[in-house]
Amino acid sequence: MSPQTFTYTWTQTRLETVQDQFHSLMLYAGIKQSSIDHVLAAVGCKEIDALGIFGTDDSKLRVAEIELRVDWSISGRLTLTVPNISGGLPGWREKEAPEVRVAGRRFAEVAKSMSLTTSYWVNFIPTIRADADRHRALCEKYGLAYKSSIPSWKSTPEERSETLLDLPEANIAIRRAGG
Numbered sequence: 001m002s003p004q005t006f007t008y009t010w011t012q013t014r015l016e017t018v019q020d021q022f023h024s025l026m027l028y029a030g031i032k033q034s035s036i037d038h039v040l041a042a043v044g045c046k047e048i049d050a051l052g053i054f055g056t057d058d059s060k061l062r063v064a065e066i067e068l069r070v071d072w073s074i075s076g077r078l079t080l081t082v083p084n085i086s087g088g089l090p091g092w093r094e095k096e097a098p099e100v101r102v103a104g105r106r107f108a109e110v111a112k113s114m115s116l117t118t119s120y121w122v123n124f125i126p127t128i129r130a131d132a133d134r135h136r137a138l139c140e141k142y143g144l145a146y147k148s149s150i151p152s153w154k155s156t157p158e159e160r161s162e163t164l165l166d167l168p169e170a171n172i173a174i175r176r177a178g179g
Contacts (some may be wrong), residue, residue: 010087010095014078014169017085018070020095021170022051026070029053029059029111029118038136039122047138050123053107054150055116061154064116065175066107067161068100072125075135075169089166097164103172108178121150127156155175 012020012145019040026036031053042048049072091098111118121142128135139146154177161173 004089010149012095013084014082014167015046015137017095017167018075018170021097021100021164022068024096024100025051025053025066025104026035027065028108029120029137030108031084031118031120033068035120035131035143039120040142042082042122042124042138043070046129047124048122051120052150053118053120054121055107055111055118056112056151057114057116057154059154060151061177062151062157063114063154063177064107065157065173067173068174069123069171070172071169071171076135078169087164092166097170099162099164101171103174111155119150121148160177 022039022043023036025082026039039048039051050069052065052067057063087095093101110116122142124138128138136146138144147160156177156178157165158178159173159175161171164170164172
């Protein structure tokens with residue numbers, strides 16, 4: 001009897017693939033599922049274009065942050081020519097881009113080793129930010145604080161960022177307080 005080989009393949013829309021990157025990043029950071037669900041719903045409606053997950057130390061200042069940003073205009077243009085993403089892309093693990101996996105793991109390791117308290121922020125698209133009533137209503141819908149602020153940096157951060165190779169509408173950045 002010869003051994004059997006099984007392969008796992010998938011195909012989904014670009015939007016679903018973008019949502020999966022946000023989902024993975026939030027899982028690495030230990031964000032609670034109800035918050036993840038809210039963010040994924042907002043991404044699915046293209047209402048937010050960025051998510052930042054940050055860690056603060058005992059001083060309540062940011063010392064690490066990871067940001068995933070999507071350019072919806074690029075995504076729209078790419079959807080016209082390549083509407084779906086399929087499994088089997090080099091470096092991908094299931095539906096997770098390698099850049100998200102590496103950055104998410106690094107952030108999780110730093111947060112754990114430094115005993116950081118993690119939280120997150122979202123950035124609504126400009127048309128929503130320009131409409132205070134809509135912005136306030138969406139914050140309420142997604143369980144977010146309207147016009148809240150995030151902690152200052154403990155020191156000037158150093159940043160590395162890159163565009164996701166197979167999902168060029170998305171960019172991931174890692175920031176860490178210098179010195």
